[in-house]
Amino acid sequence: MTQRTIAVETQDHLCRITLDRPERLNSFTADMHAELAAALERAEADDDVRAVLLTGAGRGFCAGQDLSERRAAPDGEAVDLGASIDRHYAPLIARLTTMPKPVVCAVNGVAAGAGVSIALACDIVVAARSARFVLSFARLGLVPDSGGTWILPRLVGQARALALALTGDPVTAEDAQRWGLIWQTVDDADLPGVAGALAARLATGPTLGHAATKRLIRDTWSWSLPEALVLERDAMRALGRSADYREGVSAFIDKRAPRYTGR
Template structure:
C-alpha cells in the first residue's frame, strides 16, 4: 500500500478502517475513489473477520463531496458519465452502509459536505472532531440532495431542521451538530482516531448478529405501522433467541462472567 492510494484500509481488533485519502483535495470524490470505496464497503460487509467498520478522512477534511473539477472536466469533454454518478456510485455506497450487517462509525475528522456528509448521516454512529462541520450545499449549485441525505438527515434531526439546513445551505459546526443530535460525541481532533477505534473495537467484541438485527428492525420501524414494527421485532427476537451469542450471554450471566461473543 502506498501513500498515493486514494483509499487506505487498515484492520485491527476486528475493526476495518477505511480512510479517504485525497487530503490535498479535501478527500473530494473522484470516480476512482467512489469505485474503490464501494468495493471496499462491499468487501467489509462480506468478510466475517470484519465486525465493525470506521469511515474517516486523511488530512484536515472528512470529505468535501463530489470532486467538481473532475465533474466539470468530464462534462466539458463530452463525457456523460458524471450524470450517472448518483445511480452508479452514490446510491450503492449509501445503500451498502445502511444495509451493512455490522456497525458503521463515521469518524468525522473535519469538514463534511454534500455526499461526504451524507455518508456520515448514513452511518450508525457519528463521532466528530472539534474541527468538524457539516454542509448541505446542494442548493448553492442549483441541485437537490442526493446520496440518501433526504432520507437520513431528517431521521437524525427531524424534518424541520433538515429542511432548514438544505434550503439555507448553512454550515453546522461540531458543537451545534452535537446539540442537534447530528453527532453523538465531539472530541478534540487529536483524540478522534483513538476514540473511534475504541468504540468500534467494543462493538466488534459484541454480538454482531444482534447488531445486524437492530439495524434492520430500526430501518423497518421507521417506515411501518406499530403492528408491523412489533411483528418485525418478534421475528428478530425469535431468530436471535436461537443464536450462539444469546446462549453465551445467558450462560455468562448465570455464571457471573463476561460473555465472549462470536457473531453467531
C-alpha cells in the first residue's frame, strides 16, 4: 500500500492541507503530486470549503522535487525534466493561482527549489522567523521553474531576482518580508495560530468577492488601466447582486459583525 504523503482536514469552511513527508523535508514525489492535486480539486469543488491553508510537517515546508526520482540512468540517458513540469508542477501552480478561494501558505521552515514557487503561488504567505527561501536550481544547472522566473522579478525586481536565482543563496524570512516576497514573518511558535486565524477569517468572509479580487489582481499584469476599469466595473456589477453584498451592507448599517455565506 502506498504511504500517505499529505494530511487533509476540513472544518468550519477551511481545508487544511499539510505536506507530510517530514523525513524528506516534504520534497515532492509523483505520489505526493497526485494526492495534493486530488485534495485541491476536492477543496475547489466543495462549496462548503471557502479557503485553503497549505503548510508542511516537521522542520521544513518543502524542499522541492525529491531528486531520487530524477536521477539520470546509469548509462547516461537524459532525464526529461520538462515532462515533470507539464505533468505535475505547471498544473499545481495553475490550480493554486486560479482557485476561486483564498489560499494561505504557512512556511514553517526551509522552502527550496520548487517549494519556493509553490509557496509564492499561494495568495498570502506567512513564514516562521526561522524559515529560509532557497532557489537551489543554480546548484543543479537548472532554472527556477514552476513560475519562478515569472513571479520573482515581479515581486522583488530584476536585480534581486537575478542574484537570488544565480547564487542560490538563502533568503531569511525577515528579508523576504522586507523585499515584498511574502506577507508576514512571525515567531516560530506563533505561526500555526497566526496563519490558522488568517485562513479561518478568510474562510468566513465574502467568498465571491475574495475570488473576484484574486482573479483581478493576478490577471492585472496583462491589462492596461482602461481594461482594468472595465473589468472592475463588471465584477462590481455581478457582486452587487450577491447575498454577501446585501449582508455586508446590512451589517454595516446595523453596526454588527457580518454573517457571510459565500453566496
